[in-house]
Amino acid sequence: MARSSSGIVAGLTAAALAAVGFLGYQASATAPAHPPKAAAQEPAPAPSQSAAKQDPAKPVPVPEGSGTGVRVVYSVGQKRVWLVGDPAAGQQPKSFTVMPSTVHPKAGSYAVGSRSGAVTGSDGVPIEHVVRFAGTEGVAIGFSARADGATPEPDPNKKTGGIRMTKADGDAMWAFATINSKVVVVP
Secondary structure, three states, X not given: OHHHHHHHHHHHHHHXXXXXXXXXXXXXXXXXXOOOOOOEOOOOOOOOXXXXXXXXXXXXXXXXXXXXXXXXXXXXXXXXXXXXXXXHHOOOOEEEEOEOOOEOOOOEEEEOOEEEEEEEOOOOOEEEEEEEEEEEOOEEEEEXXXXXXXXXXXXXXXXXXXXXXXXXXXXXXXHHOOOOOEEEEEO
């Protein structure tokens, strides 16, 4: 029995390593050859005056200059995301606050390149519903929710790319932002 158990463990370990290798290859194969450079280590800009005076009873408007069509809009300065659906189909934008990472994506248009249901984040914390759309300096940048639901500020001494949100907002992001979905980053 001990011999067959060790064989099973070895087989499962080899299968897990092969799966991780395949997912890593798949992620690198779908990444752009020259992804846009992101401004690393710059603190997020302070929220604008108009964002600070926003009436909490009214929906937060989608930022001007964030493009058109179905898209995810991420405002680094407002620490907010909008899931912008098809208005012709009666879909109203869903908006929620997020906790930015220490490495910020540069303003511009991106596409979701990879997704993971559950992994360990670059900060060592179990995360779920990971939607990656950019990368810089070897750091993948994407949206995710911590498995424990918390959204603390990231350790400023670590280079992390996880833009964190609540579990409910992570569920909404996961359902909305599939591979090749447009992501627009604004200041």
